Amino acid sequence: MTAILAVSAILVPWSAGMALVAWFKDERDGPLLIIGAGWMLGQVLLAFLLSATFVVTGTGHAGVLLGLIALFSGLAWLRLLRRWRRPRSERWFTAGARPAGGSRIAVILLVLIAASLIAKLGILTADHALVPSRCDDAISIWLFKAKVIATLDALPRDRVDPYYLGGSFANYPLMVPLLAAWAPLLAGGWSEYTATAPWLFFYLSLILLVAGGLRSWSAPLPGWIAAYLVASLPLLVNHVYRPGYADLIVACLLAAAALYLMRWRATAHFPDLLVAGVFLVATTCSKREGIGLAAVAGCAFLATSWRRLLGWPPGRYLAGGLFLLLAVGFVRQAVDFSDQAAALRTIGYQPGAWSPLGRHLFEWASFGPAWWAVGAGLVLLLLRRPRGAEVFGVLTTLGWVIFVASIFLLTPQARFALNDQTPSRLFLQAAPAIILTLFMAAGARLQAWTAMSHRNP
Amino acid sequence: VSPGQTTALSRKSVSRTLARLILAGSALGGLAALIVPFVRSGSPWQWQLSHPEALIGAIINAELVRIDSGGVVLRPSGERPISLITPPLRLAEKSNRTLRIRAAVLDEQAGAVRARMVRLLWQEEDAAEYRFLQQEVAIGAKETDIDFSLPAAPERIHRLGVQFADLRDPVRIGFLSLPALSPGERVGVLLREFAAPEPIVNHSVNFVRGPLMLGHALNYYLVALACTGIGACGLLAALRPTGGARDPAGVGHSAPLACLAAALAPWFLMDGWATWNLSRQLRADVAAMKGRSWIEQIAAMNGPEIAWAFERLLAAPAGSTFAVISDDRFAPAHRLAYLLAPARTRIDDYGAASLILVIRSGEAAYDARRGRFSAAGGSEVAVELVARLSDAVFLLKRHAEGPGAERSRDRREGVSAWRRAREDSPASRSSGKSLRTGDEGAPP
Numbered sequence: 001m002t003a004i005l006a007v008s009a010i011l012v013p014w015s016a017g018m019a020l021v022a023w024f025k026d027e028r029d030g031p032l033l034i035i036g037a038g039w040m041l042g043q044v045l046l047a048f049l050l051s052a053t054f055v056v057t058g059t060g061h062a063g064v065l066l067g068l069i070a071l072f073s074g075l076a077w078l079r080l081l082r083r084w085r086r087p088r089s090e091r092w093f094t095a096g097a098r099p100a101g102g103s104r105i106a107v108i109l110l111v112l113i114a115a116s117l118i119a120k121l122g123i124l125t126a127d128h129a130l131v132p133s134r135c136d137d138a139i140s141i142w143l144f145k146a147k148v149i150a151t152l153d154a155l156p157r158d159r160v161d162p163y164y165l166g167g168s169f170a171n172y173p174l175m176v177p178l179l180a181a182w183a184p185l186l187a188g189g190w191s192e193y194t195a196t197a198p199w200l201f202f203y204l205s206l207i208l209l210v211a212g213g214l215r216s217w218s219a220p221l222p223g224w225i226a227a228y229l230v231a232s233l234p235l236l237v238n239h240v241y242r243p244g245y246a247d248l249i250v251a252c253l254l255a256a257a258a259l260y261l262m263r264w265r266a267t268a269h270f271p272d273l274l275v276a277g278v279f280l281v282a283t284t285c286s287k288r289e290g291i292g293l294a295a296v297a298g299c300a301f302l303a304t305s306w307r308r309l310l311g312w313p314p315g316r317y318l319a320g321g322l323f324l325l326l327a328v329g330f331v332r333q334a335v336d337f338s339d340q341a342a343a344l345r346t347i348g349y350q351p352g353a354w355s356p357l358g359r360h361l362f363e364w365a366s367f368g369p370a371w372w373a374v375g376a377g378l379v380l381l382l383l384r385r386p387r388g389a390e391v392f393g394v395l396t397t398l399g400w401v402i403f404v405a406s407i408f409l410l411t412p413q414a415r416f417a418l419n420d421q422t423p424s425r426l427f428l429q430a431a432p433a434i435i436l437t438l439f440m441a442a443g444a445r446l447q448a449w450t451a452m453s454h455r456n457p
Numbered sequence: 458v459s460p461g462q463t464t465a466l467s468r469k470s471v472s473r474t475l476a477r478l479i480l481a482g483s484a485l486g487g488l489a490a491l492i493v494p495f496v497r498s499g500s501p502w503q504w505q506l507s508h509p510e511a512l513i514g515a516i517i518n519a520e521l522v523r524i525d526s527g528g529v530v531l532r533p534s535g536e537r538p539i540s541l542i543t544p545p546l547r548l549a550e551k552s553n554r555t556l557r558i559r560a561a562v563l564d565e566q567a568g569a570v571r572a573r574m575v576r577l578l579w580q581e582e583d584a585a586e587y588r589f590l591q592q593e594v595a596i597g598a599k600e601t602d603i604d605f606s607l608p609a610a611p612e613r614i615h616r617l618g619v620q621f622a623d624l625r626d627p628v629r630i631g632f633l634s635l636p637a638l639s640p641g642e643r644v645g646v647l648l649r650e651f652a653a654p655e656p657i658v659n660h661s662v663n664f665v666r667g668p669l670m671l672g673h674a675l676n677y678y679l680v681a682l683a684c685t686g687i688g689a690c691g692l693l694a695a696l697r698p699t700g701g702a703r704d705p706a707g708v709g710h711s712a713p714l715a716c717l718a719a720a721l722a723p724w725f726l727m728d729g730w731a732t733w734n735l736s737r738q739l740r741a742d743v744a745a746m747k748g749r750s751w752i753e754q755i756a757a758m759n760g761p762e763i764a765w766a767f768e769r770l771l772a773a774p775a776g777s778t779f780a781v782i783s784d785d786r787f788a789p790a791h792r793l794a795y796l797l798a799p800a801r802t803r804i805d806d807y808g809a810a811s812l813i814l815v816i817r818s819g820e821a822a823y824d825a826r827r828g829r830f831s832a833a834g835g836s837e838v839a840v841e842l843v844a845r846l847s848d849a850v851f852l853l854k855r856h857a858e859g860p861g862a863e864r865s866r867d868r869r870e871g872v873s874a875w876r877r878a879r880e881d882s883p884a885s886r887s888s889g890k891s892l893r894t895g896d897e898g899a900p901p
Contacts (some may be wrong), residue, residue: 105714109721116728123735131742135758137659140791148799162802223723232728234665238657241735245662362676365667368727369679373720424664 002187006194009062009183010201012070017042021075024271026263032212039205040256041197041275044282045069046182047175051334054155062153062185084160113228117207120231124240128200132192138244144168146180147190155206171336175285176246194420202252207231209252213259214443226439229373230255230432235366235424246287247425252294253283255432258390258396261301262440265389268308270316274323281327285334289407289426293338294400297433304392343411357405357423365422367431377438386441393441400430477695484688490681494647503634504543514544516618528631530563536817539628542578542587542618552611552635554672555646558619559631562596570597576617577605583728587618591668592653600631604646606669611635618620622799647671651730668730677732679723686719724807750887759792762850766814767796769844769852773812775800779809782832783816808838813853823853830855 018038025034046069053061133143145166147153155174156163164170166177183194207227214223230236239248260276263269280294302309312320361371378397386394404426408417414421505511506529512521518540519531531539556577575594578587607614621628638646650670655661658873677771694715745757756764770779770793777799781790793814794803807813812829815821820833823840830840830853839856 103714105718109714109718112725116725116732119732120735123732123739126701127739127742130738131746132754134755134796135659135664135792137791138662139795140787144795144798147795151799162804163799167798225717229724232724232731234667234727234731235662237731237735238661238665241657241738242659242662247662360664363674364664365675365727366665368724368731369676369683372676372680372683421663422661425662 002189003217005066006183006187006191008066008070008199009186009194010197010360012066012073013042013046013182014039014201015042015304016045016069016073016076019073019080020045021275022080023076024269024275026216026267026269029216030212032208033216034212036205036208036212037212037256037259037275039201040209040252040439041278041366043179043202044253044278047178047282047285048330050178050182051174054149055157059153060149060181060185066186068382085400088201090368107333110221110224113224117231118406119226120237121204124200124203124237126194127241128193128243133196133242133244134192136242136244138242141168141172142176142246143173143180143192143195143244145174146179146184149177149342150181150190150195153185171288171339173285173287173290173335174288175282176249179243196243199240201246202249203231203236203240205254206432207253209259210432213263213436222439222443224425226311229370232433233370233428233431236432239428245425247428249285250286250290250293250342250429251300251432253279253286254429255436256299257283257294258437259296259440260434261297262389262392262437265301265305265308265392270319271445273320277323277327281331283442284331287429288339289404291331291335291337291427292407293400293430296403297396300392300395300399303395304388317410333376343407343413347410348412350409350411350417352415353408353414356417357408358418360417360420360423364424367427370431370435374434374438377442381438389443393437397434400434401427404430471855473695477692480691480695481687482688483684484692487681487684487686487688491678491685494554494641494673497554499551499635499637500549501637502552503632503636505631505632507632509656516540516542516616518542518620522627528559528629530627530629532627533625534557538620539624540578540618540620541630543616543633545583546614546617548611548614548635550610550612552607552769553637554607554611555635555643556605556617557632557634557636558605559600559620560596560603560619561600561622561629561631562626563598564626568598570595573624574622575603576620576622577608578616578620579608580615581609581613582615587616589620590666591622591656600629604649606646606650606672607635608669613706643671651675654737655734656741657735665731667727673726679727682723682726683720686722687716690715690719724840747869748873755796760786762816762846763792764787765846765850766793766816766852770801770812770814773801775811776802778802778804778810779812779814780804780810781814781816782807782818782821784818784820785816789814789816807855808836811855812843813838813840813855815849815851815853817849823851823852828856 015038017032020041021029021034021038046065049065049069050060050062053059053065112132133139139147145168148163148166155165158164159170165174179198180195183197186192206265207230210230211212211220211227214226236248236251239245254293257276260272260279263271264276280297283294284290360366374397378394381390381394384390385415404423407426408414408423413422487816506524507526509524512524512529517531518534518537520534522530523533524530529541531541533539539709558575558577560575562571564572572593573596574591575596576589576591578589580587588608590605590608592603592605594601596603603619617633619630619633647670651668653668655666655668669675670678746754749757752768753766766789771775773779779793779797781793781803783789790803797803807830815823815832818832821830822832823830825842828839828841829837831837840853841856843852843854845851
């Protein structure tokens with residue numbers, strides 16, 4: 001029974017998320033994007049529902065929640081199946097010419113990528129199934145809170161309680177601990193194996209999101225290359241192997257938000273913007289840096305899309321305004337910004353942080369040569385006088401890099417750069433989103449580029 | 458041909474020539490960067506440990522047994538691992554980049570060769586802490602050369618040292634040197650360094666250092682390789698005639714994909730290394746966990762002392778509070794807090810805790826005869842011994858009397874003291890997970 005409940009804890013929210021993504025799907029979206037984005041959206045909704053249940057009723061009522069999500073998911077899928085039986089509507093995208101076949105080099109690349117991804121997923125699955133994560137430092141904050149919440153089936157809100165908001169550092173956001181607590185809550189007992197399962201599934205969904213998202217954007221090969229680049233970042237893989245830190249989850253949510261923002265730029269399909277908004281709110285609620293990363297994405301989006309927003313009908317303004325109001329209200333309630341406010345009060349230039357930042361980005365193997373490639377990609381994009389989606393890609397990349405670097409260069413957090421603790425980990429939060437946006441920004445060019453070789457005999 | 462067309466054609470010709478020059482420069486520059494580590498000449502340096510004067514200014518964390526022409530023989534002193542650190546150095550800028558340490562283990566089973574964890578310690582300025590690199594090396598009674606790439610530019614290094622992390626037998630160290638290696642030897646060193654596993658430990662969520670080979674990080678070789686590949690592929694494609702039946706688009710035969718493949722090749726190399734490292738780590742982790750009970754797993758991951766303490770604290774009544782007094786302010790306290798929460802709560806203030814666990818603390822003062830305990834100059838509390846693993850690891854029960862009693866009447870009060878301590882004192886958030894010791898503060 002415990003095993004069935006643990007499996008349901010994974011599958012039911014996933015199914016609900018997939019139903020929502022499929023509901024708003026584009027004709028060109030394949031199953032990869034629905035599965036990948038569906039997992040993430042399901043987890044975000046689960047965390048929001050779980051926190052609301054704790055606040056309103058005092059306990060998690062995990063079984064009831066599971067039933068409600070299953071009911072919603074079932075109804076949504078029934079409706080979707082009916083809709084899909086109807087004749088297809090016209091396409092939102094004007095699909096570009098896709099390469100029909102594959103050249104030898106492309107086939108070799110795809111085989112290598114598939115082999116590498118399968119090997120990594122195999123190792124990581126075996127790790128999650130066989131090795132508990134009791135020795136990692138994640139247990140001092142994120143899994144600690146999750147264990148307390150799952151064991152007490154409560155989210156203490158009395159400030160003098162040693163387990164106020166799960167204990168440990170009270171000002172750390174609760175979304176990640178809630179996600180880790182969900183399966184043990186449902187299965188009726190704390191277990192590292194079920195608690196850390198979301199990290200493996202976030203990793204898998206990130207691969208599918210990038211490959212699937214780019215697949216509906218350009219040719220399959222760039223999508224799989226981007227997915228491979230993201231999935232093989234050594235530090236990202238370590239976060240799946242040693243699960244418990246929030247950075248991987250932030251990275252996934254931010255990448256999903258960036259994908260949906262760029263999709264809206266191409267489709268002007270309002271639900272895409274809403275989904276992007278949900279992911280940005282989730283990013284804000286996942287970690288203390290989330291607000292900055294989400295703000296950069298939001299500002300870059302507004303800077304490149306404000307003309308289109310001005311053309312909205314009044315009803316859409318109303319819906320957008322309502323969403324914004326709800327989002328701000330929720331974030332204000334859910335996140336303690338005292339640390340961020342304190343950091344802003346103590347701003348001061350920390351020149352000593354430059355050297356460790358360079359070491360983490362360009363010398364050590366946390367990201368392989370990814371930051372070298374990002375630098376080269378930015379230079380190439382800037383030389384081509386970027387337009388439209390490319391401007392968004394350049395602005396978000398520069399914004400995220402500057403934001404994370406400024407945490408170390410302008411605040412007392414510089415000490416964590418000087419002792420080499422956190423620079424790579426914080427840059428990891430933005431790395432998948434940067435790779436994704438740069439690939440999407442250069443999508444048309446990449447498609448043309450790879451298609452050139454496909455045209456050759 | 459109009460003058461406008463002539464200008465356009467000449468611009469096209471110039472940009473094509475420029476592109477070819479850039480590609481050629483990329484290929485040649487990358488190739489040169491790849492070759493340099495194998496042929497660069499540098500000045501040698503050696504710290505020969507054959508006479509007592511060699512140890513002047515050195516730091517030795519061990520018992521000095523003897524020093525003679527064969528080297529210095531050191532034995533562990535107490536619980537501390539054997540370390541030998543050079544006097545302050547002034548290495549030339551052009552010194553060789555591979556540090557060679559000659560050592561032998563003088564254990565009772567002469568000739569037995571076992572894998573030992575050897576650390577290279579270094580400092581860039583005078584400080585209490587050292588950074589380290591480590592590798593597992595098979596060492597026995599026969600002298601073995603252990604090679605490390607210098608982790609920083611030679612002129613920046615203040616001290617170098619060697620530490621034998623898990624060795625309880627005497628060790629003989631012949632010398633530390635920066636020898637001049639032939640290109641062939643360098644290839645061997647490079648392959649060994651590339652193949653050396655990087656253990657995935659607690660701080661591995663913070664960064665992956667990657668192999669350091671002949672004084673250069675992995676990324677150096679990858680970027681050089683990518684430049685060479687892209688430059689060569691691009692140049693070959695640019696020099697081949699375009700157009701015709703085989704190339705109707707006039708873009709060169711498969712040039713874009715070939716360039717893409719050349720750019721991805723170093724990535725596959727990096728990924729291959731990382732995946733291989735991951736699989737080796739999985740094998741080690743599974744071997745450490747397989748067939749073990751929960752307590753044994755805790756012992757395997759956190760050490761026998763924490764497993765022992767966990768079992769004793771688990772036997773305490775639900776709702777108990779406990780304080781951990783240890784020189785390591787992070788690992789024992791946080792591990793036990795997690796393992797026992799929420800039924801048993803860790804608090805910082807030992808004067809308010811019902812149980813006090815001492816794990817290797819230089820600040821703890823326990824008087825068994827009087828039944829009193831204090832730590833770090835704090836107030837004395839009345840205690841009785843509950844369990845003892847060793848002189849350095851024991852569990853005490855605090856009696857509800859003495860200066861701490863009033864504070865402990867109300868558990869909530871004790872808890873708020875704990876909370877205040879956590880929130881007010883950055884030092885109370887100490888974290889020992891980086892390569893340095895003494896890291897403090899809440900990580901982002």
